Amino acid sequence: MDTIFFTDQLIPALNRGLVMSIKLIIPSGLIGLMLGIVVGTLRTFGHSAVRKAANAYATVFRGTPLVVQLFLLYFGLPNIGIYLDAYTAAVIGFILCSGAYHSEYIRGSLLSIKKGQFLAAQSMGFSTFKAMFYIIVPQAIRRALPGCGNEIIYLIKYSSLAYIITCIELTGEGKIIATRTFRYTEVFLVIGFYYLVLVTMASLGLQKLEKRLTIPGFGKA
């Protein structure tokens, strides 16, 4: 086993890919989560037309493979005059996909909040929007956090699909080298390790966040 292959070729390429992966994951994770919160709320409490639209969105993006969504965004949209670069198409695809999944977790947790919380807010003159924003959603997010964290971990892994639409990230960089050198085993073992580290860091971050948002006794009754 020659270390030069690793130090001169593989690691620099993977680090370059890692940077791209992180550039994909962070905005997709944050915006996807926010989208999921909004869509989940609309799916639960929206008026019928809004709710139907939000449900349709969730059905489509949870019901079709992410690869198909990415292909359509990158290769399909030009047919109607919309040209996205690979990075943008990938981020949009990830946001839409993870937003759909997040919305499901948020919806479930919203339904678990007792109706009395909303009644109490209303009885003090909160508008529906304010009651949602200050009372209901903050509680729902806390309950949904384990599920949403899970979705973010999925996102880290499915961000590897970006290379299929030519946005060369961690997996893409690795695959190029593997194809050129035919050293698939070494390359993909190292790639796997990179993802493991990413996911571990994300899990730790999420744990920390969960701890920070913890409220004594909340959700245990």
Next chain:
Amino acid sequence: MTSPQKPILRVENICKTLGGKEILKSVSLSLYKGELKVLIGPSGAGKSTFLQCINFLIPPDKGRVWLEETEIQSRRKRDLYAFRQQVGMIFQDFNLFDHLNALENVAIALRKVKKMSRQAARDHAVAELERVGLGDKITLYPAELSGGQKQRVSIARALAMDPKIMLLDEPTSALDPELIGEVLSVIRDLAKGGMTMILATHQIGFTRSLADEVLFMENGSIIEQGSPEDLLSQDASSRTRDFCCRLNELYEESV
């Protein structure tokens, strides 16, 4: 207490049908400043629904509500929200905001609804919590408080909005017997301080000593109303008294 003045709250002909069942059959009442009206009656009589129809938490099918001569147009959201700020409501199961501590529970509506500054809201909230005897518990979360303390926080939360009237929906029914006293004593102080209230309760002793008028509700109608002496005295032959005697018997059996 009948007085020549105009009622502070007037409710007329509230009707509500839920799931094919007629819950309220044209219920009306007038509430005067400083008055404590007590609503009693068997569970399922429509007491909670009636109270929640007054501030439109449950939209009545029919009926009108006036606060100080102004009829509430519940379809105008702005009017409705302004009206609700003036009507404090206390729930049987407290409904404290579970993600906020006692102080924040009281302060949040001051900040987000009344648009007070953070500091002013905080000061006001602390004062209200001290008033219900919880000045040393302001940083505790609902799950860390006893039932009686939770209900007192919820009373402080309603009082902080400076309401013109209060609707109390069986505020002690979810409490362990030994915790009822602390909540009743807060309500007693409110009554003595001149707060205008409608109280749904099964606390007969409390009713007897403090109510200005007793309303007995059954099957969606107020079927008797009058002073506690008239309805609850030994020799009264009222449905109200029968009900209260039954309650007492049940209570004694269970002890």
